[in-house]
Amino acid sequence: MSNLNVQFRQRIGLAENVAITFDTLNTVLEKTARALAFENLPIIAKETTRLTKEYLINKIINKQGGGLCYDLNSILYLFLKENGFNCSLIRGITFNHEKQAWNTIGRTHVAILLTHHRQLYIVDTGFGGNLPLAPVPFNGEVVTSDNGEFRIEKVENELGDYIFHMKLKHKDRDWKIGYVFDSTVKYENIEDLNEVQTIIVEHQNSPFNKRPLVTRLTDNGSVTLTDTSLTEWVNGKESKREISAEDFEKIVNERFGIKYH
Known part of the structure; x- marks a missing residue:
């Protein structure tokens, strides 16, 4: 078992002898969501550095920190790869519910695209309080967890081919758009996501570079x-x-x- 595999299990409180299978992914996601905070403190403190595997291990595991979507989903992606999953990373555009429009800073949401028995799923532990806590299939099926209901819709527009929808427990009466993404553009190397971090850190319209x-x-x-x-x-x-x-x-x-x- 690799150091990352052992360290990540310890960080989220998962025993080393627990086999990570598709059927136990819910447990992994629930523990990850409760252990790792969604936070932008290094950005506010101007202490971000280049996104690498070593940086994520130091930040999230050694220093017991959290992160934004590109941090949290990247380290989970590395952990899932270590445990034999067929997965990659994708980028999406989040929806601004106050303005009722897509955010203008581009494809800055990072999530995990996972394939299991020829079915595609979104796995996401980096969407703030909007986490599905379970893999969400591309076939439109509604997934229900302790955090609400979630589904993915097939669409055809210039922004992407699928939309992630959510209806949070105790908070939403109706379905809300989370983000749109292009499932055909995949990332295998987390260092390719440094463009996302740069936008989040520097763009004037970024929601994460102004206050903690x-x-x-x-x-x-x-x-x-x-x-x-x-x-x-x-x-x-x-x-x-x-x-x-x-x-x-x-x-x-x-x-x-x-x-x-």
């Missing part, structure tokens, strides 16, 4: 931290409180296990 954000799913909901507030969902009930700069550093350390200064 840390969010993670919990056993009974989710917790989201910004520089001004802490929001928690527990069994469908939301609570929110304002925080100070001093509170932020303390909460990041205590609630998310991330050292931030």
Whole structure:
């Protein structure tokens, strides 16, 4: 068993003797979602470096950090490859629900394309609080998890050939668009995703280079931290409180296990 295989299991709390099969992927995704925070702290602190396997291991495993989609799905992709899965990485364009339009910074969402028994699936552990916690098939079937319902729709437009839809538990009454992606453009080398990181770090319309954000799913909901507030969902009930700069550093350390200064 490789170092990454052992280290990633330890990071998410998965025993070394557990065989990783398609049938146990749900368990892997659930543990990953609750262990790894979706966060942009290195971007805000201007401490990002080039995306490599070694960088991800140091950041997410050694330093107990989290990351954005290209970090979280890249390290999960490497872990799945180590365990014999047929998978690659894809890029998508997220939907801005406030503006009711596709985001203008391009294909900056990274997810995993997985093939199992000739069926295609999306595996995604890097979409903030919108995680399906299970592989989502391309055949339109609705997947239900503790986080809601998810499905993929076949489309024909200039932006891609499939759309990822979601209906989050306790939050959405209707289906919402997550992102559109082109399933024919695949990435095998995570270093090819450095273009995504550059856009997220530098683009004026990037949603992740202006203020800190840390969010993670919990056993009974989710917790989201910004520089001004802490929001928690527990069994469908939301609570929110304002925080100070001093509170932020303390909460990041205590609630998310991330050292931030």
